[in-house]
Amino acid sequence: MEYTPLPDQDLVARIAQGDREALGLIYDRYARVIYSVSFRLLGDRGAAEEITQDVFLSLWLRAGTYQTDKGKFSTWLFSIAHNRAVDALRRRRREGTPTPIDTPDMERIAANGPDPAQQSAIMTDRRLVQQALVKLPDPQREVLVMAYYQGLTQVEIANRLSAPLGTVKTRMRLGLLKLKEMLKSINDEENRTQ
C-alpha cells in the first residue's frame, strides 16, 4: 500500500489500528516542526527531543481519541506538543532551574527529507507565517510572541507589560484574528501572482 499521499486523518485512523508505518509517516511530516517549537520554548536539544518523543508516544496511545469533525489533525497534534512544552518550561521556572541555551549552529532544513513535497509545504507555511507576523500591529504581535514562543501565561504577560489582564486578553484575541486575515491576504496575493 502506498501510504505517502494519504491525508493525515487516514494515517491517524491507521495509527489507531496499531499501524506503525503510518506513525512513521506522521513523524516525518511533523517531527521537525514539533522539535523546533519545543527547542524554541525550552532552549535545549535534550528537552526538545524528550517532548517530541513524548508527543509521538502520546499520539500512538491516543490516536483513537482524535475526531476528524473536531478540527484538523495538525491543530490537535501541535496543541498537544505546545502544551507539553510550556508545561515543562513552567515546571522549570517554578523549580528555579535555569533554561539552558543551546544555540543552533544554523538553521538546518533537510533538503532531501523523507517527503520533499511536505518539506516544501512547510517552508511555504513558514514564510507565510513570518510575513503575517511582521504585518501585525506591534502590541498584538508582542503578546502572541510572549505567549506562544516564550511560554508566558496571560498573567505573566500582563505583569511584564504592566498592562491590565483584560487588555492582554483582548490583544491576544485581536492578534489571532488579524493573523488569520493576514495569512489569507498573503496567500491570496501569492496565488494571484503565480
Place this chain on the structure above:
Amino acid sequence: MINGRRHQPMISCEDMGEILAPYALGALDILDRKPVEAHIQACLPCAQLAREYQEIASSLPYGVPLLDPPADLKEKVMGQIAMQPQTPLPTTPAPSRWQRFWSSLDALLRPRAVGIALVGAVAVLALTIWVIALETDLNSERTASQTLAENLRQQQQTWAWALLPAVRKYTLGGTDAAPRAWGTMLFEGTSQQGMLVVADMAPLSGDKVYQLWLVQDNQRTSGGTFAVDTSGRAQLRVWAPQPLTAYQSMGVTIEPVGGSPGPTGPRVLRGPMQPWTGPN
C-alpha cells in the same frame, strides 16, 4: 484528582469569549485549562470558537527557525512504541461477522420465497445493530483506558507541583465529627487559586456534599463543594475572590448537594491559614 468528584466553578460563555484566545495560545496555566476544557466539552458554540482560535494558533509553530531533530530520534520513537502495545481496534470487525452471517443466510435464502428474504433482511438489520453496538463498546473501553492513563499523568503533574518548595501547604485537622479526617490546602505565593487535598473522610449519601469555607473577619466564603471517593479521598480546585493568604482560617462542613450560602451542617475539618511545618 484522586477519584473524588471535583466541582469546578462554571465559566460563562461570555467569559469564554475572553479566555479562548489565551487558551489557544497556551497562555493559561495547567490548572486554569481544566474548567475551560470542561466548558468546551459541554458547549457547542464555545467549542466551535475554540477550534477557530486553535486553527489560527496552529500556524504559529511554522514561524520558528526549523531545526532537524537528531537523526536517531525517529528510531527511538519507533522503538518506544514497539514496547507500548496498543489495544488495537479491529480493522474491520463488522465485515467479518457480517460476511460469515451473510454467507450462511445467502445459502439459506437463495432458493426460497421473497417473504423469507424479508425476514432475513430484518435479521440482518438486527445483527448489524448488534455489531455496531459491539464496536461502540470496544471504542468506549479503549477511550476509558486512555482517559485513565491521561488522568494518571495529570495526577503525577499535580503531585509534582504540590511537592515544590515554593508551594504553600496549610493543614486542616478533623473535628470531633470526623476525628481521623485531614486535609491540606496547597497554593503558590499570593495566588487566589489553590488545591485542597483531603483524606480519611466518610463518603456521604447522594444528597450531601462537603463544602469548603474560607474565613476572613468572621465572614465565610464558599471555596467549593466536593465528594470523596470510596477510600475517603478527594481533591478540590479552589478559586477564591481574594489571595488565599488574606483568609485567617478555613473549614469544611457537610451541606446539601449544590452547597449552601453559609455553613449549616456539621463541621468536619478546620484549620488556621498557617504554614504546614511537616509531619510530626
